[in-house]
Amino acid sequence: MRINLNWDRRKFFGAIAAAVGSLAAPRPLFSSNKPARSAGTVTGLGHTGNPYEELGVTTVINCEGTMTMLGGSLPHPELEAVMSMAGRHFVSIPELEVAAGKRIAEMLKLPEGYSAIVTSGAAAAIQSGLAGILTGSNEALIRQLPDLTGMKSEVIIQKSHRNPFDHQLRSTGIKLIEIETRDELSQTLNDRTAMMHFTNFANAAGQIKVDEWVKLSKRYSIPCMIDAAADTPPVSHLWDYANMGYDLITFSGGKAIRGPQCAGLLIGRSDLVANALLNNSPYEDTIGRSQKVGKEEILGMVKALELYLNEDHDALTAEWQQRLQGISQEITKIPGVSTSYFTPDIANHVPHMQIGWNSRVTLTPQEASKLLRAGTPSIVMGSGENHQGLVMNSFMLQPGEDKIVAEKLSQVLRAHSA
Numbered sequence: 571m572r573i574n575l576n577w578d579r580r581k582f583f584g585a586i587a588a589a590v591g592s593l594a595a596p597r598p599l600f601s602s603n604k605p606a607r608s609a610g611t612v613t614g615l616g617h618t619g620n621p622y623e624e625l626g627v628t629t630v631i632n633c634e635g636t637m638t639m640l641g642g643s644l645p646h647p648e649l650e651a652v653m654s655m656a657g658r659h660f661v662s663i664p665e666l667e668v669a670a671g672k673r674i675a676e677m678l679k680l681p682e683g684y685s686a687i688v689t690s691g692a693a694a695a696i697q698s699g700l701a702g703i704l705t706g707s708n709e710a711l712i713r714q715l716p717d718l719t720g721m722k723s724e725v726i727i728q729k730s731h732r733n734p735f736d737h738q739l740r741s742t743g744i745k746l747i748e749i750e751t752r753d754e755l756s757q758t759l760n761d762r763t764a765m766m767h768f769t770n771f772a773n774a775a776g777q778i779k780v781d782e783w784v785k786l787s788k789r790y791s792i793p794c795m796i797d798a799a800a801d802t803p804p805v806s807h808l809w810d811y812a813n814m815g816y817d818l819i820t821f822s823g824g825k826a827i828r829g830p831q832c833a834g835l836l837i838g839r840s841d842l843v844a845n846a847l848l849n850n851s852p853y854e855d856t857i858g859r860s861q862k863v864g865k866e867e868i869l870g871m872v873k874a875l876e877l878y879l880n881e882d883h884d885a886l887t888a889e890w891q892q893r894l895q896g897i898s899q900e901i902t903k904i905p906g907v908s909t910s911y912f913t914p915d916i917a918n919h920v921p922h923m924q925i926g927w928n929s930r931v932t933l934t935p936q937e938a939s940k941l942l943r944a945g946t947p948s949i950v951m952g953s954g955e956n957h958q959g960l961v962m963n964s965f966m967l968q969p970g971e972d973k974i975v976a977e978k979l980s981q982v983l984r985a986h987s988a
């Protein structure tokens with residue numbers, strides 16, 4: 571079964587143009603069911619259907635996956651309509667956040683006592699979640715952050731779990747305390763300890779694994795957070811960590827879930843989620859005011875989850891693997907070129923292909939990657955930190971792009987074949 575993939579780039583840009591057109595169209599206030607105007611009626615920016623090219627910015631074929639640097643993912647086309655409807659009314663944002671959280675908890679069948687808010691991304695969810703733990707609902711403390719006077723001030727993390735996104739923890743003013751062993755953990759706990767943090771993609775690297783970390787946090791009565799930003803698929807991760815007992819869980823909306831690019835989820839114990847919201851936009855004198863999430867993103871995120879949950883995930887994975895095999899079939903016709911497949915355990919848990927070659931191709935993987943990037947159309951494909959050769963995945967490819975990748979890759983490799 572093929573699902574939700576039968577749209578192409580032109581239709582996608584057409585959908586954007588239509589949404590833009592409908593927002594710009596004069597219409598009575600609050601009429602939400604006026605048909606969108608067609609792409610043809612856009613004048614000025616967007617008149618060609620590709621406003622990026624109009625600005626002189628090159629669009630790329632994405633073989634790397636859900637990289638925020640490349641724009642994350644392409645939202646489900648169905649989001650355009652709902653986000654456009656969202657822009658036609660005023661509404662209380664806190665009321666909308668609570669209602670969205672209720673719907674999300676129902677859709678994900680979260681455990682009793684769990685709820686959610688939509689944030690501007692997983693990074694925002696990390697900061698707001700911790701801020702809520704530090705301040706509770708105390709208004710003075712909320713205004714005071716990142717001055718921690720009168721609050722707890724330490725978060726425990728395994729040394730191997732440190733990563734750039736722990737900046738969002740540090741931005742609250744807390745100090746990260748690094749530990750490696752269970753003994754170090756128990757010795758490090760004190761009355762300044764606010765939270766235990768777990769970085770899901772680092773699960774294999776740390777001595778204490780994801781299930782034990784949450785058990786230890788219960789034993790010591792310290793709230794625990796897990797950053798699972800890029801860890802769907804599998805879809806079950808959306809509820810697995812809540813079922814394990816994690817108090818707060820963060821996801822990106824704009825990665826594989828294909829929600830609005832500037833959206834994410836903070837899922838967790840209702841009291842902690844409510845306190846996180848108090849530390850976030852739209853409230854003004856808060857640490858999270860700079861991570862505004864709009865009514866459009868909030869509704870878009872709920873819609874994206876609805877669509878994501880209804881997808882046939884096995885069929886999608888099969889489709890992604892098929893695309894890789896099609897590319898492999900073409901490029902392995904070149905003498906000396908070989909391919910193999912792997913799927914990372916966690917984060918970007920989708921089929922990947924490693925492309926290698928022997929000395930008959932006189933090109934380094936880095937050079938090949940550069941040539942692909944400089945070509946027309948421009949193709950982004952990593953040369954792989956831990957792998958020989960090029961590495962690609964296909965889950966962000968749009969229909970037809972796999973054929974282009976096969977052709978361009980063949981050209982580059984053949985041009986440097988002995």
Ligand SMILES: *Cc1c(COP(=O)(O)O)cnc(C)c1O
Pocket residue numbers: 638690691692693694735771797798799800821822823824833834
């Ligand atoms: C992408 C990512 C984030 C940030 O997510 P945003 O939704 O872009 O804010 C945080 N942590 C990890 C591990 C990520 O991969």
